[in-house]
Amino acid sequence: MADFETDYLIIGAGAVGMAFADTLLAEDPDCHITMVDKHAKPGGHWNDAYSFVALHQPSAFYGVNSRELGEDRIDDHGPNSGLYPLASGTEVSAYFEQVMNRHFLPSGRVRYFPLSEYKGGAEDGGHTFASVFSGDETQVKVRRKLVDATNYKTSVPATHKRKFSVADNVRITIPGKLPDLWMEGGDIPTTFVILGAGKTAMDTGVWLLEAGVHPDKIIWVRPRDSWLINRRYTQPGSDFFEDVVTSQIAQLDAARDAEDGHAMFAALEVDGHMLRIDPETKPEMFHYATISEGEIALLRQITNVVRQGRVQSIEPGKMLFAGGETAVPGGALYIDCTATAVDFHAYNALKPQFDGDTIILQALHVPLVTFSAALTAFLEVNFDDDATRNALGIPGPLTDTPNTYPVALLTNLMNRMAWAQNDKIRGWLATARLDPSGPTVARLVQEKSPKLAIMGKFQKAAMEAFPSLQRLAAAGKIEHDAA
Structure with a gap:
C-alpha cells in the first residue's frame, strides 16, 4: 500500500527538475508534486561543482521562470567586463535552495525528499524510493506522471571516475x-x-x-x-538585442554558404561570433x-x-x-578536468518527451536546458494529448563537433517556427524569463522600437539558409549517429 499519493513524481531536484516543477505549479494550480533527489540540497550538480565555477551564460535566463537570478547590471571589471554578470556556483546553489524553501514547500503542493534514490515503479502507478542513509523505502502512488529530470546525467570533477x-x-x-x-x-x-x-x-x-x-x-x-561561443552575442535585454540577432543572422548566412560545419564555424570566427x-x-x-x-x-x-x-x-x-x-x-x-559534463551517448538516444505516464526532460532549444524544462511543463498543462505535445517540442541533440552542430540548429529553428505559430506558446514566451528573446521582443513591440527592423533581416536569412541547413544537418546526423 502506498504511503501517500501525488500527481507528479519528479526524479531529480537539479536545475532541470526545478525549472519544470516551477512552471507546473504556475500553470496548474491544483497539482501536487513530489521531488526525489540523491543530494542533500536542491540544485543537482551545482552541489558538487568546483568552488570557483560560474554560469557560462548570463544569469538573466537561467534557473526557474518565476524568480530572477543575479543582478541587473553590467560587470565593470575583470574578463567579463562590459557584459551582464555570471552567477557564481555559490549563488546558484543558494538560489535553488531559496526556490525550494521559500516558494515550493510553502505552497503546500510540493513534497521534497533529499538524500533519496528512486528505485522504480509498477504498472499500477506505485513507485518506490529509498533513503540513501537508512535504506528505508517509501511507496508513492503517482496519479498522473513520472518525470525523469536526470536524462542529462551531468558529471563534474568531484563525482566522475578517472579513465587514466x-x-x-x-x-x-x-x-x-x-x-x-x-x-x-x-x-x-x-x-x-x-x-x-x-x-x-x-x-x-x-x-x-x-x-x-x-x-x-x-x-x-x-x-x-x-x-567557443562569444558571450558578447548571448546577452539579454534590449541594449544587446541587435547584436544578438546579428549573430543569429550570421549563423544562418554561414550555414547557407558553408560546405560543412567546420567551414561554417570558420566563417563565424571572422566577425568574432565564434572564438x-x-x-x-x-x-x-x-x-x-x-x-x-x-x-x-x-x-x-x-x-x-x-x-x-x-x-x-x-x-x-x-x-x-x-x-x-x-x-x-x-x-x-x-x-x-576530464569529467564530461553531459553523457553525450546516453543523452543522445533521443526519444519523445511525452510517453503516456512518463515525461523525459530533454532540450527543446539546445543548449537552454532550464528553458526547455519550463516549456515542457507548459506543454504538459496546456495541450491535451502526447502527439500534439511532442510535435510542439522535438528534442534536439547535444552535438559534439562543428559538423554535427547544424542538426541541433535546425531542430531549434523548426521548434521556434512551430512556437511562433501557436497562440498559447507565443503568449507564454512573451513573459517567460528563461527565454532569451521572447520578453525582449514583446517589450520592443509594445514600444514600437525601430530595433525590431532587424527581425525582417532574420526572417529573410532563415528562408535563404533553410535548404543548406537541411543539407548540413543531414550530413551531420550521419556523423552524429556514428559517434
Whole structure:
C-alpha cells in the first residue's frame, strides 16, 4: 500500500527538475508534486561543482521562470567586463535552495525528499524510493506522471571516475581543491598541469592565472581544441538585442554558404561570433561553451600545450599517451578536468518527451536546458494529448563537433517556427524569463522600437539558409549517429 499519493513524481531536484516543477505549479494550480533527489540540497550538480565555477551564460535566463537570478547590471571589471554578470556556483546553489524553501514547500503542493534514490515503479502507478542513509523505502502512488529530470546525467570533477591511471606518488587533485592550496604553506607546487580541454579546464586556467600563477608554470593537456561561443552575442535585454540577432543572422548566412560545419564555424570566427583559444589550431570540438574575449586573452598566455590525445597514465616525471610520452617537472600538481559534463551517448538516444505516464526532460532549444524544462511543463498543462505535445517540442541533440552542430540548429529553428505559430506558446514566451528573446521582443513591440527592423533581416536569412541547413544537418546526423 502506498504511503501517500501525488500527481507528479519528479526524479531529480537539479536545475532541470526545478525549472519544470516551477512552471507546473504556475500553470496548474491544483497539482501536487513530489521531488526525489540523491543530494542533500536542491540544485543537482551545482552541489558538487568546483568552488570557483560560474554560469557560462548570463544569469538573466537561467534557473526557474518565476524568480530572477543575479543582478541587473553590467560587470565593470575583470574578463567579463562590459557584459551582464555570471552567477557564481555559490549563488546558484543558494538560489535553488531559496526556490525550494521559500516558494515550493510553502505552497503546500510540493513534497521534497533529499538524500533519496528512486528505485522504480509498477504498472499500477506505485513507485518506490529509498533513503540513501537508512535504506528505508517509501511507496508513492503517482496519479498522473513520472518525470525523469536526470536524462542529462551531468558529471563534474568531484563525482566522475578517472579513465587514466595515476602512480601512488603522483600529486593530483580536482579544481575544487585549488583554493585550499594556500593552507599547505611551503608545499605549493611550482608546476600545474591541467588535464582536459573543456570549459572546466578553461575555468581552471583562468583561475590559476588570476591567482598569480605564471603562465610558464602551467602545462595544459588539450586532446582537442574547441570552438567557443562569444558571450558578447548571448546577452539579454534590449541594449544587446541587435547584436544578438546579428549573430543569429550570421549563423544562418554561414550555414547557407558553408560546405560543412567546420567551414561554417570558420566563417563565424571572422566577425568574432565564434572564438577559439589557439588561432593556429583547427578546433575539432564544440560543446556550446560560452566565453568572453577577456577570458580568451588570458588563456592564450598559456603556451605550453600538449596535444597527444588523452592521457593514459601518469608516472613520476612523465605523462603517457597512446602514441608517446611527455616529460613533466618533478613535484607537479595535476588537475583533473576530464569529467564530461553531459553523457553525450546516453543523452543522445533521443526519444519523445511525452510517453503516456512518463515525461523525459530533454532540450527543446539546445543548449537552454532550464528553458526547455519550463516549456515542457507548459506543454504538459496546456495541450491535451502526447502527439500534439511532442510535435510542439522535438528534442534536439547535444552535438559534439562543428559538423554535427547544424542538426541541433535546425531542430531549434523548426521548434521556434512551430512556437511562433501557436497562440498559447507565443503568449507564454512573451513573459517567460528563461527565454532569451521572447520578453525582449514583446517589450520592443509594445514600444514600437525601430530595433525590431532587424527581425525582417532574420526572417529573410532563415528562408535563404533553410535548404543548406537541411543539407548540413543531414550530413551531420550521419556523423552524429556514428559517434
